[in-house]
Amino acid sequence: MTTATEVAERAEAAASAWAALAPADRARALRAMADALEAARSELIDLARTETGLGQPRLEGELTRTIVQLRLFSDVVATGHDLDVRIDDADPGFILGPRPDLRRYRVPLGPVINFAASNFPFAFSVAGGDTASALAAGCPVIVKAHSGHPRLSDRMGEVAAAALESAGAPPGTLQVVHGQALGLELLSHPAIAAGSFTGSTGIGRMLADAAAARPAPIPFYGELGSVNPVFVTRAALDERAADIASGLAASVSGSAGQLCTKPGYVFVPEGHALDGLIAAALTEVPEHRLLTRSISTGYEEGRERLIAAGEAVREGASRVDDDGFSWVTPTVVSIPAARLLERPELVEEVFGPFAVLVEYSPDDDLTAIADALFEGSLTVTVHAAKGENVRDLLEWGAGHAGRVIMDGWPTGVSVTYAQQHGGPWPATTLDVSTSVGTAALGRFQRAVAYQSVPQDLLPAPLQDANPWGVPQRRAAAGESTSWGTR
Amino acid sequence: MTTATEVAERAEAAASAWAALAPADRARALRAMADALEAARSELIDLARTETGLGQPRLEGELTRTIVQLRLFSDVVATGHDLDVRIDDADPGFILGPRPDLRRYRVPLGPVINFAASNFPFAFSVAGGDTASALAAGCPVIVKAHSGHPRLSDRMGEVAAAALESAGAPPGTLQVVHGQALGLELLSHPAIAAGSFTGSTGIGRMLADAAAARPAPIPFYGELGSVNPVFVTRAALDERAADIASGLAASVSGSAGQLCTKPGYVFVPEGHALDGLIAAALTEVPEHRLLTRSISTGYEEGRERLIAAGEAVREGASRVDDDGFSWVTPTVVSIPAARLLERPELVEEVFGPFAVLVEYSPDDDLTAIADALFEGSLTVTVHAAKGENVRDLLEWGAGHAGRVIMDGWPTGVSVTYAQQHGGPWPATTLDVSTSVGTAALGRFQRAVAYQSVPQDLLPAPLQDANPWGVPQRRAAAGESTSWGTR
Numbered sequence: 001m002t003t004a005t006e007v008a009e010r011a012e013a014a015a016s017a018w019a020a021l022a023p024a025d026r027a028r029a030l031r032a033m034a035d036a037l038e039a040a041r042s043e044l045i046d047l048a049r050t051e052t053g054l055g056q057p058r059l060e061g062e063l064t065r066t067i068v069q070l071r072l073f074s075d076v077v078a079t080g081h082d083l084d085v086r087i088d089d090a091d092p093g094f095i096l097g098p099r100p101d102l103r104r105y106r107v108p109l110g111p112v113i114n115f116a117a118s119n120f121p122f123a124f125s126v127a128g129g130d131t132a133s134a135l136a137a138g139c140p141v142i143v144k145a146h147s148g149h150p151r152l153s154d155r156m157g158e159v160a161a162a163a164l165e166s167a168g169a170p171p172g173t174l175q176v177v178h179g180q181a182l183g184l185e186l187l188s189h190p191a192i193a194a195g196s197f198t199g200s201t202g203i204g205r206m207l208a209d210a211a212a213a214r215p216a217p218i219p220f221y222g223e224l225g226s227v228n229p230v231f232v233t234r235a236a237l238d239e240r241a242a243d244i245a246s247g248l249a250a251s252v253s254g255s256a257g258q259l260c261t262k263p264g265y266v267f268v269p270e271g272h273a274l275d276g277l278i279a280a281a282l283t284e285v286p287e288h289r290l291l292t293r294s295i296s297t298g299y300e301e302g303r304e305r306l307i308a309a310g311e312a313v314r315e316g317a318s319r320v321d322d323d324g325f326s327w328v329t330p331t332v333v334s335i336p337a338a339r340l341l342e343r344p345e346l347v348e349e350v351f352g353p354f355a356v357l358v359e360y361s362p363d364d365d366l367t368a369i370a371d372a373l374f375e376g377s378l379t380v381t382v383h384a385a386k387g388e389n390v391r392d393l394l395e396w397g398a399g400h401a402g403r404v405i406m407d408g409w410p411t412g413v414s415v416t417y418a419q420q421h422g423g424p425w426p427a428t429t430l431d432v433s434t435s436v437g438t439a440a441l442g443r444f445q446r447a448v449a450y451q452s453v454p455q456d457l458l459p460a461p462l463q464d465a466n467p468w469g470v471p472q473r474r475a476a477a478g479e480s481t482s483w484g485t486r
Numbered sequence: 487m488t489t490a491t492e493v494a495e496r497a498e499a500a501a502s503a504w505a506a507l508a509p510a511d512r513a514r515a516l517r518a519m520a521d522a523l524e525a526a527r528s529e530l531i532d533l534a535r536t537e538t539g540l541g542q543p544r545l546e547g548e549l550t551r552t553i554v555q556l557r558l559f560s561d562v563v564a565t566g567h568d569l570d571v572r573i574d575d576a577d578p579g580f581i582l583g584p585r586p587d588l589r590r591y592r593v594p595l596g597p598v599i600n601f602a603a604s605n606f607p608f609a610f611s612v613a614g615g616d617t618a619s620a621l622a623a624g625c626p627v628i629v630k631a632h633s634g635h636p637r638l639s640d641r642m643g644e645v646a647a648a649a650l651e652s653a654g655a656p657p658g659t660l661q662v663v664h665g666q667a668l669g670l671e672l673l674s675h676p677a678i679a680a681g682s683f684t685g686s687t688g689i690g691r692m693l694a695d696a697a698a699a700r701p702a703p704i705p706f707y708g709e710l711g712s713v714n715p716v717f718v719t720r721a722a723l724d725e726r727a728a729d730i731a732s733g734l735a736a737s738v739s740g741s742a743g744q745l746c747t748k749p750g751y752v753f754v755p756e757g758h759a760l761d762g763l764i765a766a767a768l769t770e771v772p773e774h775r776l777l778t779r780s781i782s783t784g785y786e787e788g789r790e791r792l793i794a795a796g797e798a799v800r801e802g803a804s805r806v807d808d809d810g811f812s813w814v815t816p817t818v819v820s821i822p823a824a825r826l827l828e829r830p831e832l833v834e835e836v837f838g839p840f841a842v843l844v845e846y847s848p849d850d851d852l853t854a855i856a857d858a859l860f861e862g863s864l865t866v867t868v869h870a871a872k873g874e875n876v877r878d879l880l881e882w883g884a885g886h887a888g889r890v891i892m893d894g895w896p897t898g899v900s901v902t903y904a905q906q907h908g909g910p911w912p913a914t915t916l917d918v919s920t921s922v923g924t925a926a927l928g929r930f931q932r933a934v935a936y937q938s939v940p941q942d943l944l945p946a947p948l949q950d951a952n953p954w955g956v957p958q959r960r961a962a963a964g965e966s967t968s969w970g971t972r
Contacts, residue, residue, distance in 0.1 A: 016881075065582050071969040086904040086925075096551055096900060104904040104925075107884060109918070212698035216861065216911035219918055375702065394943055395502075398593060398934045405937040414582060417961045418572040418590040420935035425702035431932045432595070432705055439572075439590075439933065446917045447925065448884045449906035451891040457880055475903045483557035 011111035014172035036163030080470025108138030110193030144183035235385035245277030257353030296326035302350035376424025497597035500658035522649030566956025594624030596679030630669035721871035731763030743839035788836035796821035862910025
C-alpha cells in the first residue's frame with residue numbers, strides 16, 4: 001500500500017530537476033508524452049470504452065484533444081513566454097532613490113495534486129488539461145484517479161510517466177494514486193504546493209476548504225458547477241427557430257449532457273413554438289449510460305424535481321440497471337420565468353441530458369431576472385438576430401461567466417491562447433484563473449525577483465546573454481522622471 | 487453609523503462605471519489622485535507625525551513613494567498592457583474542429599476591501615499599494631483604516647476620493663471605514679469580490695479563513711509575517727566586515743525595524759568579530775516610539791524571549807510609557823545555529839528594531855539548517871565575496887522567498903515593473919501574487935473570453951479597430967498544424 005508521504009516525497013524529489021529543465025527540454029518531454037499516448041491509442045480507447053460507457057467517436061476525439069493539448073503546451077513552454085521575464089535596469093537617478101538591478105520571472109510552485117474528473121476520462125484526467133498545464137509550468141503532478149475509470153488511469157499514468165522519463169524527466173514527475181482518503185491526505189501534505197479539481201460543487205468545496213485550512217494554505221483551483229444560461233431573443237427566434245432547436249438539442253444531448261458547459265437554462269419568449277422542433281430533434285438520440293452511480297442518482301433526482309415543477313417539452317427515457325447506472329435519453333421541460341423567480345431553489349445543475357426552457361414575457365427584464373436567479377457560470381450565451389443590440393445581456397454575461405458566446409452553444413471548449421474556462425463561484429473556487437487554454441499554465445507559477453545578483457549566478461532566463469532565448473521585457477533607467485511631476 | 491451594506495452597495499454601484507472607463511480616463515483619474523495628495527502634503531505629513539510617531543523625513547519619503555506609485559500605475563493602465571488581450575482568429579482548419587473567433591481580456595473583479603497596515607501610514611494604507619493596484623485594475627476600493635492613524639486615514643480618503651470624482655470616477659470608487667467588526671462584515675458581504683491585507687500573521691490568517699469560508703469564497707491577498715533570513719559567508723566577512731555591520735545596523739534600525747522586510751535572522755560564521763562593529767553602529771540610533779500598543783507588547787515579549795536564549799551583542803533600551811507604547815533602541819543578540827536547531831520555536835518575527843545573529847560553524851550545511859528552521863519569507867539575502875559560488879543559497883532563497891538579494895539588505899522595496907513582494911506562507915496567504923510593483927494589479931482581475939461576438943458588440947479592447955490602442959496578441963489561423971504531428 002502506497003502512503004501519502006511516499007508519494008509526496010517522490011514528487012518533492014522530482015521537483016527541482018523538473019523545474020530546472022531548459023524550456024526546449026521540457027517541451028521535448030511534453031511532446032514525448034503526447035507521442036506515447038498516440039502510440040498507445042487503440043489500447044487506451046478500448047479501456048476507456050469498457051470503463052466509461054462513452055462512445056468510440058467521442059473518445060477518439062477526446063484523446064486527440066488531449067494529445068494536441070500537450071503539443072500546444074509544449075510549443076508555449078518552448079517560447080519561454082510564460083516565464084514573463086521582466087528586467088529593471090539599475091537606475092541611480094530613480095525618483096525614489098537609487099534603484100538596484102532587479103530581474104523577475106515566474107517559477108513553478110512545486111508538486112501539484114490533481115483530482116481527475118469522471119466525465120472526461122482523457123481530457124480532464126491523468127494526462128488532461130490540469131496535468132498538462134502543471135507539467136508545462138514545471139511542477140511534478142500527482143493525479144488522484146477518478147474511481148469511474150481506474151484501469152485506464154493506471155495505464156495512462158504508466159505510458160505517460162515512462163515517456164516523460166525517457167525524455168529526461170526525473171522519476172516521480174507524474175504519479176497516479178487512487179482513493180479519496182489518500183487524495184485528501186496528499187492535499188494536506190506539506191510538500192504539496194497546489195491543488196486542482198474538476199467535478200461537483202460539493203466535493204470541490206470540501207477540497208477547497210481542506211486546502212484553505214492547512215497550516216500553510218495553498219492555492220486550490222476547482223472547476224465545479226455551472227448552469228450556463230442561454231438567452232434567445234424574440235428576433236433570433238423569428239430568424240432561425242429550427243436552427244436554434246437543433247443546436248440546443250445537440251448541445252444538451254452530446255456526451256449525454258455530462259459536460260460542465262451544457263446549457264441548463266435556456267430563456268425563450270412565450271409562444272416560442274420550439275417544443276415540436278426540439279422533441280423531433282431529440283427523437284433519434286440513442287439511450288446512453290451515465291458515467292457513475294452518483295451521477296445517475298443526482299440526475300434522476302434533479303430531473304424528477306424539475307419535471308414536477310414544469311411542463312415536459314420532451315420527456316426522455318430513464319431506467320436504472322442492476323448495477324445502479326442510469327440509461328437515459330434527453331429530457332427538456334419548460335417553466336415560466338415568473339415561477340422560477342418564486343422558487344429560485346429550482347435553479348440547479350442537473351448533470352446529464354436535461355435542460356429547462358425558461359419562458360419569458362415581453363415585459364420581462366431579462367438581466368434583472370438573471371440577476372435574481374443565477375450565481376456564476378462557466379458560460380453565458382446569447383442568441384440574437386443580425387444587428388440586434390444585446391449589449392445588456394452580453395455585459396451581464398461578462399459579469400457572471402468566464403466565456404460569453406453569441407449565436408452558438410457553450411459545449412465544445414477549444415484549447416487555444418484566448419480560451420477562458422472559469423467564472424465566478426460556484427463555477428470555480430478561484431475565478432482569477434482558467435482551467436483550459438494556454439493561460440492555465442500560470443496557475444502553477446509564482447514570481448521571484450533577483451536583486452543585484454551577478455550575471456553568472458542568475459538563472460538562465462534572467463541573464464543578459466539570455467541563453468534560452470526567452471522574451472525579456474526591459475525597463476530602462478530614466479523612466480521614472482514623469483512620475484515625479486504633475 | 488454607516489453599515490456594511492450601505493458601504494458595499496455604494497461600492498457596487500460604482501463598479502461598472504469605474505470598470506468601463508477607457509484606459510486614458512482611468513489613468514487621468516489616478517494622476518489626479520496623486521496630484522491632490524501632493525497638494526495636501528504638509529497637512530497630511532502633520533497628521534501622520536502626530537498619529538504615528540514616525541519622523542518627518544521618513545514620512546515625506548513615504549508620501550512621495552505613494553504619489554509616485556499612483557503615477558506609475560497610471561502609466562501602466564494607459565498602455566493597456568494589463569488587459570492581456572488575446573485574439574484567436576477563427577480557424578476552419580483547426581485540428582480539433584473549426585475554431586470560432588475567440589477574444590479574451592482581463593476585467594476587474596469588482597469591489598475590493600483593503601485592510602490597511604499600521605507601519606506605513608501612506609504606502610500601505612488608504613492610498614497605498616493595494617488601493618492603487620485595485621483602482622488601476624478597475625475595482626472600487628473600500629479601505630478598512632488602521633486604528634493607528636484614523637484621522638490621517640479619513641483625510642486621505644477625503645482628498646483622494648474628491649480628486650477621483652473630479653476626474654470622472656463615480657461616487658463610491660474609494661471609501662474609508664473604521665473598525666475591525668465592520669471590516670469583517672464587509673469581507674463577508676456578497677458584493678465584495680476580493681480582499682487585501684498587510685499586517686500580522688494572526689489577523690491575516692483570521693481574515694483569510696473568513697474569506698475562504700464565505701458562501702461564495704473570494705481571493706484574499708494577505709501579506710503577513712516574514713523573518714527574512716540573511717546569509718553572510720566567511721569570505722564576504724573577510725572582504726568587508728565593517729560594511730556588513732553598518733549595513734545590517736541601518737537595515738535593522740530604520741523605521742525602528744517596523745518593516746516587513748527587516749532582516750530577522752542573520753547567519754554569520756563563528757568568530758565573526760562583528761559584535762563591536764554592530765554595537766558601535768547602533769550607538770547613535772535615537773530612541774523611537776513603536777507604532778501601536780500591540781506592536782509594543784509583541785516586541786517586548788519576543789525581545790525578552792530571544793535575549794534569554796542567546797548572548798546580547800547590543801542590548802538596546804526599552805521602556806513602556808504611560809500610554810502603553812514602547813520607546814526603544816535596537817537590540818541584537820547572537821545564538822549558535824545548533825541551539826536554534828534544538829529549539830526551532832525560537833524562530834519568530836519580532837516586529838521592531840531587533841535581529842538575531844545566527845553563528846554557524848565551518849562544518850554546518852547552511853541550506854539544510856535553513857530548511858529546518860524557516861518557512862516562507864518575503865526576502866532571502868546572501869552576502870558573498872566577489873566571484874564566490876553561492877548558487878545553493880540563492881536557489882534555497884528562490885524556493886523560500888519572493889525576492890533574493892545579493893550583497894545588499896532587504897529593507898527598501900522599490901516600486902517597479904520587476905518587483906516581487908510576496909513569498910510562500912506565512913509571508914503571504916496566496917504566493918502566486920505580489921503586493922508591490924506593477925504586477926500587483928493582476929490580483930484584482932479575472933479573464934473573460936468572447937466567442938463569435940460581432941465587432942460592434944465587442945468591448946473596445948477586443949475590436950479589430952482597437953479604438954483604445956491596446957496591445958493585442960493574435961493567434962492566426964493555421965497554427966495548429968504542428969500539434970497533430972509527432
